[in-house]
Amino acid sequence: MKKTVRRVLFYVMVLVVLVYLADRKFHFISKGEEVAQAETRSSGGSLPVTATIIKPEPLDDKLIITGALIANEAVEIASEVSGVVQKIYFKEGSRVKKGDLLLTLNTEDQEAQLEKLKFSKKLRETSEYRQRQLLEKEAISQEEYDVALTELNTASADIKVLEAQIAKSKIRAPFNGTIGLRYISDGAFINSSSRIASLININPIKVEFSIPGKYGTVINDGDPIFFTTDASEKTYQGTVYAVEPQIDQATRTMRIRATSDNSKGELFPGLFTRVEVVLNHKDNALMVPSIAVVNDLAGHKVFLERGGKVVEQPVTIGIRTANSIEIIEGIKEGDTVITSGLLQIRPNSVVEITDFN
Structure with a gap:
């Protein structure tokens, strides 16, 4: 008898718990429906979204790499013969011309x-x-x-x-440039290994960088480059003048050098640079905001607005920039690509465009 009572009480308690949970779920669903109905009423029966209208625009396919600045010409001044310094004619940090007398030996x-x-x-x-x-x-x-x-x-x-x-015994400047620090004095005995001073020419200045070997046939003499340095955010322009005709076996890269005007003396050898090389230019690329492209198992897709409804469109992407992605296939000029509410919309959903990007 006692076992039967306990069993009945157990089933009653289970039934009460189930009724309580069903009641909470009902209220939760009802509340969600009320919110959804309110949103629907506020948007006139459609989901508000933003969009962009596709139109062709110019696009540069850029390769961004690091590099370094090097002097146009640089040499350590040295004497071919041994002797005592008779007179020094240069000043540290001064500019000299090719052929100027720098020092003489006795x-x-x-x-x-x-x-x-x-x-x-x-x-x-x-x-x-x-x-x-x-x-x-x-x-x-x-x-x-x-x-x-x-x-x-x-x-x-x-x-x-x-x-x-x-x-x-008369040492002259081999090219135009600037004399560095002096390490000798009048009366000093020097030989071929004695350090005298450095002579550097930094106008124009050279930019040296390496690119992956697969781009070796893309970059040629005369191609423009753009670069910035650690010392300034200013963008400078240079011109490629030499490409190493072999690929480094260790890094699988090709070394390239470019020159840039430095008549203002703003650039110095040794500075690291961030180099941009334009590999290809397109006049009529179709670009969409990066946020509009959705990844799925089949690849990539975007949502288009056509006649107030959502259309799912698979696409093939191309070049990526900081904020946009090139679409190679799947859309055309004049299409309206939805850029917000992508988690809520579904194919054939009714939407209302409230703003254009």
């Missing part, structure tokens, strides 16, 4: 030797002249004359060697 010993060789040469010239006169009279043999001529030519060669050494 050449007193070489100049004395040169003077001695010149006197010796005059003696050899006199001897050669006399031997030639005697040879014409057949008073000496050809061999004796050849010895005199060889001595004269040797003296001339020795003079040229010494003059070349003296010329190397």
